Amino acid sequence: MVKKYIVKLNETERQSLEQLVTTGKRAAYTINHARILLKADCNQPNGSWRDQDIKSAFDISLRTIERVRQRFVEEGLEAALKSRLGGGRKRKLDGESEAHLIALRCSEAPEGKGRWTLRLLADQMVELGYVEQLSHESVRQVLKKNELQPWRQECWVIPPEQNAEFVWRMEAVLDVYQTAYDPNVPVVCIDEATKQLVKETLVPIPAERGQPERVDYEYERNGTANLFMVSEPMVGWRRVEVTKQRTALDYAHLLKTLVDVDYAQADKVIVIADNLNTHSPASLYKAFEPTEAQRILSRLEFCHTPKHGSWLNMAEIELSILSRQCLDRRLPDMDVLKREVAVWQDNRNHEETWIDWRFTTADARVKLKRLYPSINN
Numbered sequence: 001m002v003k004k005y006i007v008k009l010n011e012t013e014r015q016s017l018e019q020l021v022t023t024g025k026r027a028a029y030t031i032n033h034a035r036i037l038l039k040a041d042c043n044q045p046n047g048s049w050r051d052q053d054i055k056s057a058f059d060i061s062l063r064t065i066e067r068v069r070q071r072f073v074e075e076g077l078e079a080a081l082k083s084r085l086g087g088g089r090k091r092k093l094d095g096e097s098e099a100h101l102i103a104l105r106c107s108e109a110p111e112g113k114g115r116w117t118l119r120l121l122a123d124q125m126v127e128l129g130y131v132e133q134l135s136h137e138s139v140r141q142v143l144k145k146n147e148l149q150p151w152r153q154e155c156w157v158i159p160p161e162q163n164a165e166f167v168w169r170m171e172a173v174l175d176v177y178q179t180a181y182d183p184n185v186p187v188v189c190i191d192e193a194t195k196q197l198v199k200e201t202l203v204p205i206p207a208e209r210g211q212p213e214r215v216d217y218e219y220e221r222n223g224t225a226n227l228f229m230v231s232e233p234m235v236g237w238r239r240v241e242v243t244k245q246r247t248a249l250d251y252a253h254l255l256k257t258l259v260d261v262d263y264a265q266a267d268k269v270i271v272i273a274d275n276l277n278t279h280s281p282a283s284l285y286k287a288f289e290p291t292e293a294q295r296i297l298s299r300l301e302f303c304h305t306p307k308h309g310s311w312l313n314m315a316e317i318e319l320s321i322l323s324r325q326c327l328d329r330r331l332p333d334m335d336v337l338k339r340e341v342a343v344w345q346d347n348r349n350h351e352e353t354w355i356d357w358r359f360t361t362a363d364a365r366v367k368l369k370r371l372y373p374s375i376n377n
Helices: 011-023 028-040 051-058 062-075 077-081 095-105 118-127 136-145 164-178 248-262 282-287 290-298 315-327 334-351 361-367
Strands: 187-200 219-232 237-243 269-273 300-304
Touching: 011 028, 011 077, 028 051, 028 062, 028 077, 051 062, 062 077, 095 118, 095 136, 118 136, 164 269, 164 300, 164 361, 187 248, 187 315, 187 334, 219 248, 219 315, 219 334, 237 248, 237 334, 248 269, 248 282, 248 290, 248 300, 282 290, 290 300, 315 334
Parallel strands: 187 269, 269 300
Antiparallel strands: 187 219, 219 237
């Protein structure tokens, strides 16, 4: 292709550019532009370089090389050395268009589409007439700036609106948390989680200088395990019991250990639990004779969190910490899982880390006012 803009430097211009490149005391783009002009100069003894050769030598795009030559011919040396105001790229979306894009992202995806994608948003903006053309990269930059990621979806426990059952159970739990500490009537939170057991198919390569530990992408599933979390948050104590499953019988035996071993000296144990079907006093009658079930039950007082309100159970906080600090890796079998969880449990109990719960009934009546039924007198 014949060059339209021919660079011809005089001796003064060449010396100025060579000094600029040699000292390196200017912005990187200015030095690159100087290099382009020096190599594109037709007055060199061996003639000018081809644009492709300049591109290969300095890793600069052909479009940039063309713009530098054009600006030198049309506007002079100083203009060719400068960068365009605003980075040389025209803004694709103004404030109003960005607002439309954000509103579109927050709306339901079109029929037949499971979710918004960057390309789908770009096409929709053009189809709705907000812009003439728009790339998915421009959409990504706007959403990144506004911390919106259309490919992500977060699973959340959403409470119902204006529900008397919810607020009654919520306030009951919060009132228990606000009671003064009594070692004879401890407040214990119970919850459970599942852990997938995974075996390595190949031995991992240990970490070394400049390289992280490397594990093979293939693995072998080795069943699942259940972890019961028993936590007394007011004193910073917890116990994790690993079982093969989480049936009503497992839960019943957990309660028996709670009253006969963990709190054998307590008069009564207040148990905070969610509404899972096994979290019921009936589980005791499935596992033990009526006399034994009644004996255990007489030492317990249950307070269940509301449906869609399991966040009120502080055992969930402990499970989340356990997951991050201990379980976030491949564990091959029950024996290893029990050993690792036991070490985590002992270390955390030794630290006596307790939960500073500050959310009260008074806070709930203000911050969660929408959940309370409207009373019309």
